[in-house]
Amino acid sequence: MKPVLFIFCINLLFSIKQCARILGVFPAPGYSQFILAEVLMKEIANRGHEVTVISPYKPHNAPPNYKTIETSDVIENSDGINLYELDNESLFKNILTTYQYGNIITEVTLKDKGVQQLLHSDENFDLVIVEQFFNDAMKGFATQFNAPLVLFSSMGLTEWNKGYMGNPTLPSINAVSYTSYTNQMNFFQRIRNLVGTIFDYCYRKWVFYPIQKEYLEKYFPASINFDKIISNASLMLLNSHFTTSENVLLPYNMIEIGGFHITQNPLNKDIQKMLDEATDGAILFSLGSNLKSSDLTPITLNIILTVLGRLKQKVLWKFEKDLPERPKNVFISKWLKQADILAHPNIQLFITHGGMLSTTEAIFNGVPMLGIPVFADQKMNTARAKNAGIANTISLKDLTEEKFFSLINETINDSKYSENARRMSTLMRDRVVRPLDLALYWIEYAIRHGGVRFETPVLKMYWYQVYMVDILCFLICTLFIMYMLVKLLCTFIQKEKCKTNSKISHTKKYK
Known part of the structure; x- marks a missing residue:
């Protein structure tokens, strides 16, 4: 027993030595984003580290x-925003609304009593993990506690976060996230994408950053230079994979971990029984945690219910209120374990x-x-899925009974969708490491x-140097100067020639 006890004590001492104190800052009010934070931070805690999560x-x-x-309080302050209205807004309005949303989240979080107590405490941390979600002032937590910074993006690689790690944005192939474009855009899409990219950059630089800087100065006790913390992260973890986000160019400091949150858990007895008995197949319908199906307009809701009632499949719908008028084949629940349901063999379609x-879980389970993007x-996620041949898409404003019914049946009955989905699932599951x-x-x-720090040259260059605008x-200036010199030379030669001809003519005249 003594050798075993000795080895146990050595391992215990080693684990204590390796134990770190980690602060996680995940301020977004969307519960789906918290699911990711919960899985990540609980795994860190399970490995012996001491974890504090905001x-x-x-x-x-x-x-x-x-x-x-x-x-x-963040949840209460974000409840008044009608996200469905954004579907009908312009690209520029969507950009503005998202940044304003981020400002609300940032200020409400930073002024929270518990957060302020932490900031004014003598706590110390070995690492700070911040969810990158329009909350750049929160990068100040790492400086406040003199700890390295790791960023986490629940949306994968976007124009909102890639610049922080020195990954340049190329409007020719990097579509703005609010659009329904993929990385293969036509000429006019590239024009709109360029305009959107420039607008997003200018608004972030000249409007959003100054507001975030104010929050940093107002709510952090230490004097922190905003410009120095904005791109000071050691690395960024991306909730993405090439099956969900196409093939993107990534520097060494951006790590894709898409699908890390997916585990297989048993379903509750009622849902298990319902799906097992779905001999004609079943459909899962969910609009996520931020959007509520119960907030759909009565006209849209009536269209959906009419179509679902025409289907032979059973439909499991995440619906947040009672729905007494629902068809007999429709089952509702206020919350569903989405990934576990998608793993059931009788699920034929995910609306x-x-x-x-949602996209990741559908691809993982084939x-x-x-898609009904809002x-x-x-819109970009569903466009990528459609481009990969695993999805169809329709917008709420184009939703009619016949279109909706036709797209449901096409996606279920055309074997190319299920075959492509199974192939993508195999690609996502086949990883070198879990x-x-x-991530850990x-x-x-x-x-x-x-x-x-794995710094790329981009972080040490101005934007006009990165895109060689200065060159x-x-x-252009050199060519213009050369053109003007040639023009002046030609003019001079022409004048001299005219003078010479004039003298010759004058001489001949007097002879």
């Missing part, structure tokens, strides 16, 4: 080394808003989709090495 939500069955600073989590990255393990490796790597201007 979030509007508390985790289920948290271990004793997992502490939450609950900022529930979804096209959020990143289920074709019918805002943010949903994505959650990959890089997090602990940052702790071990004190936040090693282009130089070439």
Whole structure:
């Protein structure tokens, strides 16, 4: 027993030595985003680290080394925003609304009593993880506690976050997230995308950043330079994979871990029984955690109910209120374990808003989709899925009974959708290492090495140097000067020639 006890004690001492104190800042009010934060931070705690998380939500069955600073006021302050209205707004209005949304989240979180107590405490952390979600002032937590910074993006790679790690935005192939474009845009799409990219950059630089800088100065006790923290992260974890986000160019400091949150859990007895008995197949219908199906207009709701009633499949719908007029084949629930339901073999179709989590879970389980995107990255996600041959899409404003019914049947009955979905599922599952393990490796790597920076040259260059605008201007000016010199020379030669001819003519005249 003594050798065994000795080895146990050595392992215990080693684990204590490796234990780190980690602060997680996940301020977004969307519950789907918290699902990602919960999985990541609980795994960190399960590996022996001491975790403190700032979030509007508390985790289920948290271990004793997992502490939450609950900022529930964020949920109340974001409830008044009607996200369905954004579907009818312009690209520019969507950009403005998202940044304003981020400002609300940032200020409400930072002025929270528990957060302020933490900021004014003597706490210390070995690492700070911040969800990158229009909340750049919150990068100040790392500077406040003198700890390395790791960023986490629940939406994968976007124009909102890639610049922080020195990944240049190329409007020719990097579509603005509010559009329904893929990385293969036609001429006119590239024009609109360029305008949107420039507008987004200018608004972020000249309007959004100054407001975030004010929050940094107002709510943090230490004097922190906003310009220095904006691109000071060691690395960024991306909730994406090439099956969900196309093939993108990534520097070494951006790590894709898409699908890390997916596990297989048993369904409750009622849902299991309903799906098992769905001999004609079943459909899952969910518009995510931010959008509520119960907020759909009566006209849209009537169209959907009429179409669902015409189907032979059973439909499991995430609906937040009672729905007494629903057809007999429609079952509703206020919350559903989406990934577990999608894993059931009788699920033939997923009707979804096209959020990143929903798209990832559908691809992981090989289920074709019918996308009804509304805002943010949903249109792009569903466009990518359609381009991959695993989905159809329709907007709410174009929703009619015949279109909706036809698209549902086409996606279910045309075998190409299910075959492509199964192929994509195989690609997503076939990984060198489990994505959650990959995330933990890089997090602990940052702790071990004190936040090693993998800086790309882009971070040390001005935008006009990155896109060689200065060289282009130089070439244009050089060509213009050469043109003017040649023109002046030609004019001079012409004048001299005229003078010579004039003298010759004058001489001949007097002879």
